[in-house]
Amino acid sequence: MATVTGQEVVDPGEYKIIGTRPVRHDGVDKVTGRAKYGADVQLAGMLHGKILRSPHAHAKILSIDTSKAVALPGVKAIVTSADFPILKDQSLDFGETQGNIRMLAENILANQKVLYKGHAILAIAATDQHIAEEALDLVDVKYEQLTPIFDVKEAMSKDAPVLHENLTTIFRVDRFGKGEDTGVKGNVAGLIQFKRGDLDEGFSKSDIVVEREFTTQTVHQGYIEPHTSTGQWSQDGHLTIWTSTQGSFVIRGATAAILGIPESMVKVIPMEIGGGFGGKTITYLDPLVAILSRKTGRPVKITMTRKEVFEGTGPTSGTYMRCKMGATKDGKITAGELYLAYEAGAFPGSPVGGGAMSGFGPYKIDNLQVDGYDVVVNKQKTAAYRAPGQPQAAFAVEPVIDELAEKLGMDPMDFRIINSVHEGDRAPSGVPHLKWGCEEVEQAMRDHPHYNEKLDGPNRGRGVAVGYRLNAGGSGSSATINVNSNGTINLITGSVDIGGTRTAVAMQAAEVLGISIDDVNPTVVDTDAVGWTGATGGSRIAFDTGRAAILASYQVITEMSERAALLWDVDPSDIVFEDGIFVSNKNTEDTMSFKELASKLMGTGGPVTCSSSDTQGGVGAQLAGHIVDVEVDPETGKVDLLKYTTFIDAGKAAHPSYVEGQMQGGALQGIGWALNEEYFFTEDGTMANASFLDYRMPTSLDLPMIDTVIIEVPNARHPFGLRGVGETVLIPPMAAIANAIHDAIGVRMDRLPMSPGAILEALRDNK
Amino acid sequence: MQEFEYVAPTSLEDAVKLMAEKGPKAKALAGGTDILIQLRGGRYQIDRLVDVKNIPELNQFSCSQSDGLTIGASVQNYKIYESSEVQRLYPAMVDCASLVGGIQVQGRATVGGNLCNAAPSGDTIPTLIAESAQALIAGPNGQRTVPVEEFCTGPGRNQLADGELLVSVNLPPVKPNYGAAFLRFIPRNEMDIAVANCGASVQLDESRQKIVSAKIAIGSVGPTVIYCIEASNSLAGADANEASIEAAAAAAQKAASPINDMRGTVEQRIHLVGVLTKRVLRIAISRAKGE
Amino acid sequence: MADKIHVQSNINGYDVDFLCESRQSLLEVLRDVLNLTGSKEGCNDGNCGACTVTMDGRIVESCCILGVEAEGKEIITIEGVASADSLHPVQQAFLEEAALQCGICTPGFIVSAKNLLEREPDADEERIRFWLAGNLCRCTGYDKIVRAVLKAGEVMRKG
Ligand SMILES: Cc1cc2nc3c(=O)[nH]c(=O)nc-3n(C[C@H](O)[C@H](O)[C@H](O)COP(=O)(O)OP(=O)(O)OC[C@H]3O[C@@H](n4cnc5c(N)ncnc54)[C@H](O)[C@@H]3O)c2cc1C
Numbered sequence A: 001m002a003t004v005t006g007q008e009v010v011d012p013g014e015y016k017i018i019g020t021r022p023v024r025h026d027g028v029d030k031v032t033g034r035a036k037y038g039a040d041v042q043l044a045g046m047l048h049g050k051i052l053r054s055p056h057a058h059a060k061i062l063s064i065d066t067s068k069a070v071a072l073p074g075v076k077a078i079v080t081s082a083d084f085p086i087l088k089d090q091s092l093d094f095g096e097t098q099g100n101i102r103m104l105a106e107n108i109l110a111n112q113k114v115l116y117k118g119h120a121i122l123a124i125a126a127t128d129q130h131i132a133e134e135a136l137d138l139v140d141v142k143y144e145q146l147t148p149i150f151d152v153k154e155a156m157s158k159d160a161p162v163l164h165e166n167l168t169t170i171f172r173v174d175r176f177g178k179g180e181d182t183g184v185k186g187n188v189a190g191l192i193q194f195k196r197g198d199l200d201e202g203f204s205k206s207d208i209v210v211e212r213e214f215t216t217q218t219v220h221q222g223y224i225e226p227h228t229s230t231g232q233w234s235q236d237g238h239l240t241i242w243t244s245t246q247g248s249f250v251i252r253g254a255t256a257a258i259l260g261i262p263e264s265m266v267k268v269i270p271m272e273i274g275g276g277f278g279g280k281t282i283t284y285l286d287p288l289v290a291i292l293s294r295k296t297g298r299p300v301k302i303t304m305t306r307k308e309v310f311e312g313t314g315p316t317s318g319t320y321m322r323c324k325m326g327a328t329k330d331g332k333i334t335a336g337e338l339y340l341a342y343e344a345g346a347f348p349g350s351p352v353g354g355g356a357m358s359g360f361g362p363y364k365i366d367n368l369q370v371d372g373y374d375v376v377v378n379k380q381k382t383a384a385y386r387a388p389g390q391p392q393a394a395f396a397v398e399p400v401i402d403e404l405a406e407k408l409g410m411d412p413m414d415f416r417i418i419n420s421v422h423e424g425d426r427a428p429s430g431v432p433h434l435k436w437g438c439e440e441v442e443q444a445m446r447d448h449p450h451y452n453e454k455l456d457g458p459n460r461g462r463g464v465a466v467g468y469r470l471n472a473g474g475s476g477s478s479a480t481i482n483v484n485s486n487g488t489i490n491l492i493t494g495s496v497d498i499g500g501t502r503t504a505v506a507m508q509a510a511e512v513l514g515i516s517i518d519d520v521n522p523t524v525v526d527t528d529a530v531g532w533t534g535a536t537g538g539s540r541i542a543f544d545t546g547r548a549a550i551l552a553s554y555q556v557i558t559e560m561s562e563r564a565a566l567l568w569d570v571d572p573s574d575i576v577f578e579d580g581i582f583v584s585n586k587n588t589e590d591t592m593s594f595k596e597l598a599s600k601l602m603g604t605g606g607p608v609t610c611s612s613s614d615t616q617g618g619v620g621a622q623l624a625g626h627i628v629d630v631e632v633d634p635e636t637g638k639v640d641l642l643k644y645t646t647f648i649d650a651g652k653a654a655h656p657s658y659v660e661g662q663m664q665g666g667a668l669q670g671i672g673w674a675l676n677e678e679y680f681f682t683e684d685g686t687m688a689n690a691s692f693l694d695y696r697m698p699t700s701l702d703l704p705m706i707d708t709v710i711i712e713v714p715n716a717r718h719p720f721g722l723r724g725v726g727e728t729v730l731i732p733p734m735a736a737i738a739n740a741i742h743d744a745i746g747v748r749m750d751r752l753p754m755s756p757g758a759i760l761e762a763l764r765d766n767k
Numbered sequence B: 001m002q003e004f005e006y007v008a009p010t011s012l013e014d015a016v017k018l019m020a021e022k023g024p025k026a027k028a029l030a031g032g033t034d035i036l037i038q039l040r041g042g043r044y045q046i047d048r049l050v051d052v053k054n055i056p057e058l059n060q061f062s063c064s065q066s067d068g069l070t071i072g073a074s075v076q077n078y079k080i081y082e083s084s085e086v087q088r089l090y091p092a093m094v095d096c097a098s099l100v101g102g103i104q105v106q107g108r109a110t111v112g113g114n115l116c117n118a119a120p121s122g123d124t125i126p127t128l129i130a131e132s133a134q135a136l137i138a139g140p141n142g143q144r145t146v147p148v149e150e151f152c153t154g155p156g157r158n159q160l161a162d163g164e165l166l167v168s169v170n171l172p173p174v175k176p177n178y179g180a181a182f183l184r185f186i187p188r189n190e191m192d193i194a195v196a197n198c199g200a201s202v203q204l205d206e207s208r209q210k211i212v213s214a215k216i217a218i219g220s221v222g223p224t225v226i227y228c229i230e231a232s233n234s235l236a237g238a239d240a241n242e243a244s245i246e247a248a249a250a251a252a253q254k255a256a257s258p259i260n261d262m263r264g265t266v267e268q269r270i271h272l273v274g275v276l277t278k279r280v281l282r283i284a285i286s287r288a289k290g291e
Numbered sequence C: 001m002a003d004k005i006h007v008q009s010n011i012n013g014y015d016v017d018f019l020c021e022s023r024q025s026l027l028e029v030l031r032d033v034l035n036l037t038g039s040k041e042g043c044n045d046g047n048c049g050a051c052t053v054t055m056d057g058r059i060v061e062s063c064c065i066l067g068v069e070a071e072g073k074e075i076i077t078i079e080g081v082a083s084a085d086s087l088h089p090v091q092q093a094f095l096e097e098a099a100l101q102c103g104i105c106t107p108g109f110i111v112s113a114k115n116l117l118e119r120e121p122d123a124d125e126e127r128i129r130f131w132l133a134g135n136l137c138r139c140t141g142y143d144k145i146v147r148a149v150l151k152a153g154e155v156m157r158k159g
């Protein structure tokens, strides 16, 4: 086993379990249909809720008449924003975005004003969903329509209609800092700025400068499972919630705050979750089912329709961006300027900070300025989406890099390598880097056969792009280990398992304890049964929860060493644990395996159960890169993907299949975002394509195999060197595909999606 | 979804009666892949849904060189494209029937439903027009036949009067030196609604160098699938070459009257009509030549 | 409440009687009436395949079928794929190839893929991708799913 002591990697050695590919513990339940997801909850006497949503993008609510709905047989209760206690502006963290509890509540149910088409107004509970739905039609809401604003640039202008009377711009130089209130009113909720060196001087030193503008549209995470929640409010004041969420404790905190009750009265049971990608880190339904249950004394379930998921939950921002970069003839970047304006949707909180931190991340630039604007518009309030804000910024920077390399007559990977970022160099936000694999990934890309093989045929092209991400932490995880008398352990965490983390975390405990992966029984439990654990997000579960499990494993070893000491009548400090065996220093004949000792716990002081938590703070920096070959049909504008290879610095791939799976899934989402996905808004702010038919996510027939190359530059922050891999994978694809399209047909695409229609237009304009 | 009565008659007579009793408040249910979703979306208010899958006449399915192709209105798409006779004689029907939805949808969806649903994008309709199909209709006043190009009267609207049902579509026998094809353009490779589509047939003379007659129909570019008469006529007597194809495509583009929506713009759609018409004609001609 | 209709069908090899409203989809009946929650709802309009079951041997989307249409039909859901003592080769291959992440699409994929391989055990990558195009997965990029189906086909060919 690896010798691991607390925080540092002492000797990576040869791992027994880390790096292998065991079958996941929850696998059989998931391939047989037995696993229970949120919508599978069935409780005796359960009622079904439906939500009434705004038909207008911006309007005052004048009156709500529910009398006819209440009279419909089968209708049991209605909840409106009047049922929420009055809330103060108070901040709250969710996964990767911050929010304000009053605004969160107003997003859940509109209060006086509706701010986007699809904004929830009230919910009705009835004996079945069809009746609840019929009742919605009987509600009479009177509105006074206000002028909506959808375009981010227009929303920033002085005379634009405002969404929130008292909204002022907060200026920040630190992504999660409090910032300072500029007092300037309007739709600009925030400006984040990073500055270094002297821009003018930097550009004056460059031989070549490229500047381009980019726009991207609102896109959705597209998880296949709609949001769902079931609540039961007991007469003793205890509230139980069965929900589909990435973070049960986040839901507990938000629900308690919105309802004005103590967290200890709320138990959140996280069901199996059908995808989240950041979009299930905040609450939409939980407070509603809670109140409906309180009013009826019965459990209430609400499951969104697909249309509601699109219209009523948080996609990620559409943007307007400008990127200007200069370089010398020998390929050194001298200056970079990045302007980012991100739509937050109806309430402040776009992921522009993520974009600002990451856009220039892969490059060592001494003179830079990044300005990121967070702008409210009459669209869905955005939520986190896999590397929030970062794919957009990469779509502004990476094509400019490609163009610089082209104009310099340099290979685009060589150009990147010249400017790559090393240990000690500073990130755009100013933080110095620990060791990371920026150049290693870039070299692996440049040397890869895919990059070097010939690509023949008309209208075919190859593109590359890289993506950078810095996870600075701020969350935490807990883990409990119970040792069973047969030498197996139960590993208890609160980290919702979206893609195999039960097993990836269990592998780390098994590695430390020297037991087999089958001897670990990992479970994910509710908020009453484990210590506080942040959301599954930020690429942090294999990392943070893994660390918590490792720490708990150490405690288990310590306690069991004490038991061995007792049995052998030596001092605990004389016990050594190696390769799963306890050995006495005093008498090396005295040895006992983990299993043997486990059977002797009852006689030596009772069960061993150890809990630990970890808030070590941040996976750190990471680079991913993609190479893609495309073929464009110049007659129809359609782009076909011929070959795709993705690279990432995983630090150490705990379970390589899961790392590959993240890389392949990230590529899929990026391909969809690149080619077809967008919220298609009509003039009145209606999302015209709120279905899987017209919100075109890639099917199996749209993709080639996605090849993966895992690079391992161990992360000093983790005992086994892990870096989380869930998010960086989504940063490069759009830019890589744009660069490939340019290589194929000579057109630089500056907007997303690069749909057939957009490509035809670009080809026409290029003529 | 609203409440309604479900009935599943086993004779055409009963079905017509059940339909007629409720007039516009009755709808037929074939594969359900349009109607159930429309009902869920609140597009119609109905009292009765008449399942037409148990009616013998609507389940007829036969294909031969001598008698042509008869597709009962309840025959699912998979039966069409899995039939070796249809593959041999009516490859254009295979082209379109095999790309409606995915495999699951094809296990339920019917050509009859596609036609009655009368979507401008209905993927089997251009082929039916190009193949000169006739729609057989049964109603309270007996049976009648209409050419498919006259069947759809507007988006979601068709010829059928209250109480009437589509019984089958009938494609005439194919002659030697005849070929037809269908293509659509969608942004993905499957599971999409056509931005534009096109079906065409050509009858060549014995030399296989000249076109005797042709039929071109285009979809998603107007309120109904459009039978392009001028484009079709332009090919009658023309040489089976690129110049004729170009001319026909240009004429087809003139017939298009699309709108801008989330699936495409006017400009893009007109452009695609040109591209698709050319591609489809090339395949049809090559099939007619037995290539 | 609307009147209920008595329906008789055979589900996963058992004769089943149930009551449902005419407006209830087969998916609702399976999940809410019969508590067979393995079939999932992702879209309720035929576009994701998460609700895929077989009806008389063909794959269909149970959200696009009424419960009453199950009268006299044989239906197999994900719950009917494994035998009491072993997984079906497709299920086994999904586990071994790590072909699921969140798993919400998995029941639909397994029902679809099993049906394909029963017809065409030697289906190649292209055929598999075509057959599965009606099943959306947002997590995996399909790569490992396609590999799992190829592997299951191999196992099934060997018998
Ligand atoms: C996921 C998905 C993908 C799809 N993809 C495509 C596609 O690629 N291309 C395409 O063209 N369509 C597509 N469709 C739409 C639909 O599948 C087709 O239009 C199909 O052919 C409809 O056939 P059906 O038997 O299911 O019709 P139903 O839904 O049963 O009926 C459709 C309409 O016809 C009426 N009707 C049916 N039979 C009769 C009859 N005998 N007499 C009178 N009226 C009748 C019904 O009342 C209804 O109004 C898709 C649908 C889904 C759900």
Ligand code: FES
Pocket (backbone or CB within 6 Å): C040, C041, C042, C043, C044, C045, C046, C047, C048, C049, C050, C051, C052, C061, C062, C063, C064
């Ligand atoms: S739920 Fe049936 S296809 Fe999506």
Ligand code: FES
Pocket (backbone or CB within 6 Å): A224, A274, A275, C099, C100, C101, C102, C103, C104, C105, C106, C136, C137, C138, C139, C140
């Ligand atoms: S595994 Fe999550 S959708 Fe397929």
